[in-house]
Amino acid sequence: MKRAGFDSRWLPVFLLMPQLAIILVFFYWPAWQALQSSFYLEDPFGFGSTFVGFENYLRLFRSSEYLRTAGFTVVFTVLVTFFALSIALLLAVKADKVLHGARTYRTLLMWVYAVAPPVAGFITLIVFNQRWGPLTEFFALFGWDFRVRLDYTDTAIAMVIASVWKQIPVNFIFFLSGLQSIPRAVREAALIDNRSASARFWTVTFPLLAPTGFFLLIINTTYALFDTFGLIDTILRNNPGDNPITLVYKVYVDGFRGQDIGGSSAQSVVLMVLVLALTIFQFRMVDRRIHYT
Amino acid sequence: MAKLTLSQVGKTYAAGSQAAVSGVDIDIADGEFIVLVGPSGCGKSTLLRMVAGLETVTEGEIRIGDRLVNHVDPADRDIAMVFQNYALYPHMTVRGNMAYGLKNRGESRQAINDRVEQAARMLELTPYLDRKPRALSGGQRQRVAMGRAIVREPAAFLFDEPLSNLDAKLRVTMRGEIRKLQRRLGTTSLYVTHDQLEAMTLADRLVVLNGGKVEQIGAPLEVYNNPASTFVAAFIGSPAMNLLDAQVEGGTLMVEGHRLAQVARDAGPVTVGLRPEDLVLSTSGLPLRIDYVEELGAQRIIHGFIGDQPAAVADGSPDAPLSDIVHVTAARADIHLFDTTTGKRMDLPAETQIAEATA
Incomplete structure (x- = not known):
């Protein structure tokens, strides 16, 4: 067998340069x-800065x-991930x-x-419009104003619904292809081994979907944490007031509105650590628990 | 354990389209090993899957024991199936794979354990019980699939080409193991294969299928000795039977203008079937122009032409020198006659005489 290889050790480095430059x-x-x-x-006004050590973090x-926002973000992420996946x-x-x-x-x-x-945010606003939004009218049938x-809770519910709705398609595609990659014979063997369709799903189909599901869990968590920014901004019309916001949105509000660059930076560092933790968790789980067939 | 009865079973996928299977009648006795054999697309797998309940039955009746199962759920048919690609549950251990079906039927933990251990011992799988399928070789996976079927103690085993994913050597070993196991357990079995050798060696009775219809049912030797049609004649036996266009002229069977035998038939065309292993080299008879020779060690296969028609001869004395043209004859009982248009067998009448052929 002939092995293809690089003659120069600098060629691979050179080929990697564009990618590395972008990341850098x-x-x-x-x-x-x-x-x-x-x-x-x-x-x-950018005239100077003072070193304050961990003061920004302690203040957070x-x-x-901040804690209330963090609490909401956790609830929001769990709800969006759960409903978007299920x-x-x-x-x-x-x-x-x-x-x-x-x-x-x-x-x-x-x-x-x-x-x-x-x-998507705009569509949500139309659907939940105060005067003529179809969902508002639907809820009104049950006496829910x-x-x-x-209203804090109502806004939160609208955000969750919109975020879930937006994320379902991509999850659907992954789940569908995951389901179709389960060998037909394995399902047929289960059909002979187990008469209950729901038991078959939980004991055979679901475990075999686990790799897909776990991948989507990570994707959806990061989606709910970070990518819902645009949607939230549109729903709040760039003016959060007393409405619920997520941590990412707070980074933006404090940094660009409140001009608190130090505090906002501390917040984004906290988020970076969170992402790092998620990534480590993902790799550990993939290594140990999930069986790729 | 039970008998298995298929009566007038048929399958049509879409209304108006051609039937994939039609008019199949098979009575399988308790403990019998039946092999469904035929080329790909002949409907053998479809038929098996209908018995398993994985395909709907559009015509006729399937009975397991005395119970009509046309509309019974696969899990309730009391059958076990072994699939071509094993179809093991990749997320379960060998033990889990074997126990799964029993658990779902609510057997006690003790009973499940006993049966799994027993099957594992029988199949020499005991050291692998706690491994996942991906850590096993092809042959071991196949044995796990067998084990999964055995522990269920079903009324019938259904095998869907279980050996075709194995290499040639392992296939021969597993073939023997399946036969021994089935004899020992005495479980009625229905086995699908496209390999005529596998079919011959395993079957109590063969069912040869062609285009969704039963071509012939019979014990392997019976089918080999009296093929019901040119299709069966060409399919069963290796190398395949020579089928030659011939003429009956005044009670004489003529192949390419050479006399082969005396037959009491009306004049007209017939197809004559001659097995390569039934043809003997002689000084006179049908002239065979040699094309090439395959040496197999114990014998050699001589390929050539009688007139323009290709023919093969299995020669048991591979050391004798050959000239370019050899002459072959066949014993009277070894000449098969088929109708040229329908391909059906025409029974050789008793008064047939083999002519001491003289060119």
Whole structure:
């Protein structure tokens, strides 16, 4: 066998350069800057900065507002991830059963994925419009006076619904292809071994979907934590007031509105640590628990 | 354990389309080993899957024991199936794979354990009970699939080409193991294969299928000795039977203008079937122009032409020198006659005489 290889040890480095440069400029450099400025108290007008050590971090964890936002973010992330995954799984299982219609079904569901976050947010505002939003009217039938952007809980519910709706298509596609990659004979063997369809699902199909599910769990968690920014901003019309916001949104509000660069940097460092922890968790889990077949 | 009865079973996928299987009648006695054999697309797998309940039955009746199972759930049919690609549950251990079906039927933990251990001993799988399938070799996986079927103690085993994913040597070993196991357990078995050798060695009775219809049912030797049609004749036996266009002229069977035998038939065309192993080299008879020779050690296969028609001869004395043209004859009982248009067997009448052929 002839082995293909590089003659020069600098060629691979050279080929990697564009990728490394992009990561360096768009990730490591800003991350380093955030880390640096999180230890300084910066003058709002950029005239100077004072080193304050961990003061920015301490201030964060003493702030009841920050803790409340963190609490909401956790609840929001758990709800969005749970519903986006479970609804998508349900739809995928149903679609998988009627494979002939699945193509149209898939396309219809995919459309939502193509909707840009601000448009999704805008659609949410229309659907939950105070005067004539169809969902508002629907809730009114049950005597629920639904008020987006005026009521804390109602706004939170609208955010969750919109975020879940936006994420279902991509989950659906992954689950459907995951389901279709389970060998037909394995399902047929289960059909002979177990008469209950729901027991078959939980003991055979679901464990075999675990790798897909776990991958989606990570993707959805990061989605709920970070990528819902545009949607939330549109729903709040750039003016959060007393409405619930997530941690990422608070980074933006404090940094760009409140001109608290130091505090905002400290917040983003906290988020970076969170992502790092998630990533480590993911690799550990993939290594140990999940059986790729 | 039970008998298995298929009566007028048929399968049509879409209304108006051609039937994948039609009019199949098979009575399988308790403990019998039946092999469904035929080329790909002949409907043998479809038929097996209908018995398993994985395909709906659009015509006729399938009975396991005395119970009509046309609309019974696969899990309630009291059958066990062994699949071509093993179909093991990749997330379960060998033990888990074997125990799964029993657990779902609510057997006691003790009973499950006993049966799994016993099956594992029988199949020499005991050291692997706590491994996952991916850590096993092909042959071991196949044995786990067998074990999964055995522990269920079903009324019937269904095998869907279980050996075709194994290499040639392992296939021969496993073939023997399956036969021994089935004899020992005495479980009624239905086995699908496209390999005629596998079919011949395993079966109590063969069912040869062609285009969704039963071509012939019979014991392996019976099918080999009296093929019901040119299809069966060409399919069963290796190398395949020579099928030659021939003429009956005035009670004489003529192949390419050479006399082969005396037959009491009306004049007209017939197809004559001659097994390569039944043909003997002689000084006179049908002239065979040699094309090439395959040496197999114990014998050699001589390929050539009688007139323009290809033919093969299995020659048991591979050391004798050959000239370019050899002459072959066949004993009277070894000449098979088939109708040229329908391909059906025409029984050789008793008064047939083998002519001491003289070119």
